[in-house]
Amino acid sequence: MAQAEGTPDVPDMGRRQFMNLLTFGTVTGVALGALYPVVNYFIPPSSGGTGGGVTAKDALGNDIIVSDFVANHNPGERTLAQGLKGDPTYVVIEEDQTLANYGLNAVCTHLGCVVPWK
Missing domain, CATH: 2.102.10.10 (Rieske [2Fe-2S] iron-sulphur domain)
Incomplete structure (x- = not known):
């Protein structure tokens, strides 16, 4: 198959790069999920309005x-x-x-x- 002139040759993502990105995404998701309660602990709860009287x-x-x-x-x-x-x-x-x-x-x-x- 002939390639058109002037178009860059972009190779497909390799298996190793795909697995690295998948692992990085999974680890990042788990880390953010674990940090969410820790961050919420340090943020004071907002008052619900003008009072609960x-x-x-x-x-x-x-x-x-x-x-x-x-x-x-x-x-x-x-x-x-x-x-x-x-x-x-x-x-x-x-x-x-x-x-x-x-x-x-x-x-x-x-x-x-x-x-x-x-």
């Missing part, structure tokens, strides 16, 4: 209105309310007469009973 509810299931709640309770006082999934949670009044931005779960991790806080 829920409306606090009193023992009867009614929404707690902050202004009324703060007016009727003293600083440092904690009151049992319904938290996430209806779990008993202590709501705390801060020293500056504001509602704390956290709630303390009152369920014992050992037996699941409600722990009284005195």
Whole structure:
């Protein structure tokens, strides 16, 4: 078969070069797969949005209105309310007469009973 004039002669890839590329690709893929969890460990998780807050509810299931709640309770006082999934949670009044931005779960991790806080 005659080759056209002016076209470069490009040989096919040999078996040894093909096996080297295949081995290199496999090793690279395995190394990247092993490094992925290590890299993810050092990247902090992103916050899911504006917050996961829920409306606090009193023992009867009614929404707690902050202004009324703060007016009727003293600083440092904690009151049992319904938290996430209806779990008993202590709501705390801060020293500056504001509602704390956290709630303390009152369920014992050992037996699941409600722990009284005195």
